[in-house]
Amino acid sequence: MSENIIALGGKKQSMLIDEVKKLLTDDGNLNLCLTCGACSSGCPATGLDNMDPRKFLRMAALGLDEEILQSDWPWMCTMCQRCVYVCPMKIDIPQLIFNIRAKRPREERPKGILGSCDMALKNDSCSAMGASPEDFTFVVEDVLEEYQEAQPEFKDMQAPIDKQGAEFILNQNSREPVTEPDEMVPLWKILDVAGVDWTYGSKGWGGENYCMFLADNEAWEHITRTAAKQADDLGCKIFLNTE
Numbered sequence: 564m565s566e567n568i569i570a571l572g573g574k575k576q577s578m579l580i581d582e583v584k585k586l587l588t589d590d591g592n593l594n595l596c597l598t599c600g601a602c603s604s605g606c607p608a609t610g611l612d613n614m615d616p617r618k619f620l621r622m623a624a625l626g627l628d629e630e631i632l633q634s635d636w637p638w639m640c641t642m643c644q645r646c647v648y649v650c651p652m653k654i655d656i657p658q659l660i661f662n663i664r665a666k667r668p669r670e671e672r673p674k675g676i677l678g679s680c681d682m683a684l685k686n687d688s689c690s691a692m693g694a695s696p697e698d699f700t701f702v703v704e705d706v707l708e709e710y711q712e713a714q715p716e717f718k719d720m721q722a723p724i725d726k727q728g729a730e731f732i733l734n735q736n737s738r739e740p741v742t743e744p745d746e747m748v749p750l751w752k753i754l755d756v757a758g759v760d761w762t763y764g765s766k767g768w769g770g771e772n773y774c775m776f777l778a779d780n781e782a783w784e785h786i787t788r789t790a791a792k793q794a795d796d797l798g799c800k801i802f803l804n805t806e
């Protein structure tokens with residue numbers, strides 16, 4: 564046996580080792596992780612809760628299931644994928660984190676993420692802040708009118724909702740229409756100046772997808788299908804995810 568092979572398992576019964584192996588090529592060879600630390604260097608969650616992606620992966624690979632499952636660190640991962648991008652072995656750590664999140668009973672997952680996902684399921688907007696299609700339409704039209712009047716150079720600017728056949732369909736983080744509506748306008752201006760044929764959908768426009776962060780596959784699918792159906796119903800060609 565080569566001396567650089569780490570013997571794993573020991574007396575502990577580990578289920579996470581199997582999760583890690585599924586993420587690796589070469590028949591789940593755990594030695595594919597070079598422990599180079601590139602993942603940790605660019606991770607925004609490095610240092611939180613005394614953890615980083617390299618340490619987390621090693622703990623999972625070494626069968627420290629109990630410690631991993633009790634840790635809150637998996638909930639601090641932003642799912643940004645930077646670690647996958649820089650990893651020389653392309654190890655999908657966020658997928659491991661997602662799988663670990665899904666092991667926690669739904670009602671015990673962080674309240675903020677749980678509440679935002681549940682709110683997004685309440686109406687067709689899929690807005691984590693609960694804004695309805697009617698609320699969204701009212702705010703967009705109101706803000707648009709204000710800017711058309713106040714800035715003559717943008718008097719013809721449009722912010723369409725449910726425009727049939729538009730080339731691009733955009734989603735929108737709910738925070739802007741609900742708390743900072745003026746923040747929507749810079750993107751509208753760019754699209755106007757570029758002459759882009761675009762629209763929002765009145766359904767599925769909420770771009771934040773807390774159900775994905777909650778690791779609730781069923782709810783995540785519902786949110787994604789609602790947005791995709793709206794794009795199909797309008798005959799739009801390209802879905803532009805602004806999140």
Ligand code: SF4
Nearest residue numbers: 596597599600602650
């Ligand atoms: S970047 Fe990849 S190979 Fe390097 S420590 Fe992280 S997971 Fe292991």
Ligand code: SF4
Nearest residue numbers: 606640641643644646
């Ligand atoms: S996906 Fe998660 S673990 Fe990877 S770099 Fe982003 S925050 Fe860190």
